[in-house]
Amino acid sequence: xxxxxxxxxxxxxxxxxxxxxxxxxxxxxxxxxxxxxxxxxxxxxxxxxxxxxxxxxxxxxxxxxxxxxxxxxxxxxxxxxxxxxxxxxxxxxxxxxxxxxxxxxxxxxxxxxxxxxxxxxxxxxxxxxxxxxxxxxxxxxxxxxxxxxxxxxxxxxxxxxxxxxxxxxxxxxxxxxxxxxxxxxxxxxxxxxxxxxxxxxxxx
Numbered sequence: 001x002x003x004x005x006x007x008x009x010x011x012x013x014x015x016x017x018x019x020x021x022x023x024x025x026x027x028x029x030x031x032x033x034x035x036x037x038x039x040x041x042x043x044x045x046x047x048x049x050x051x052x053x054x055x056x057x058x059x060x061x062x063x064x065x066x067x068x069x070x071x072x073x074x075x076x077x078x079x080x081x082x083x084x085x086x087x088x089x090x091x092x093x094x095x096x097x098x099x100x101x102x103x104x105x106x107x108x109x110x111x112x113x114x115x116x117x118x119x120x121x122x123x124x125x126x127x128x129x130x131x132x133x134x135x136x137x138x139x140x141x142x143x144x145x146x147x148x149x150x151x152x153x154x155x156x157x158x159x160x161x162x163x164x165x166x167x168x169x170x171x172x173x174x175x176x177x178x179x180x181x182x183x184x185x186x187x188x189x190x191x192x193x194x195x196x197x198x199x200x201x202x203x204x
Contacts, residue, residue: 055119055120055123063116066157067112074107079096099174099177102176106169115157118157122153169202
């Protein structure tokens, strides 16, 4: 009788020990998985934040270059100087000034928006590939040449691209703004409508 109790007790204790060992093993596995997930999330977050900082710094730097390029192409100071030197051409010069001011505003808005969106998309794509390459050992998915090709699009935009954009927008501005008389007083709502009309032409 005592022997049977001993056997039963031993079986129970053994079962409890096995269950505890199994539970501890599963707990360790779960902790390891959770720790791995945590470190992976932390690494991704740090990588994303680093990419965002790079985006912001690059956009800030290139925005200044783009703005200066636009102001150089659409130089109102030259017209102001001509207005001072050529009173007989005032009407024509004021017409040029009208076109140039609207063109400058539109180009600045479009150019800086294009630059912002394009750079963020490109740098995040490159950053995603670089992150993927850093955690996998089956060879890089993006090399230096491909990175250079991505970023060369922005460099092209900062140079010849801005000039092309100015030409396209200037055509649309002329269609909308030329009929407006210099003597006409326009309201803020009408100015807003002018910009909407320009945008409609550019989008069609």
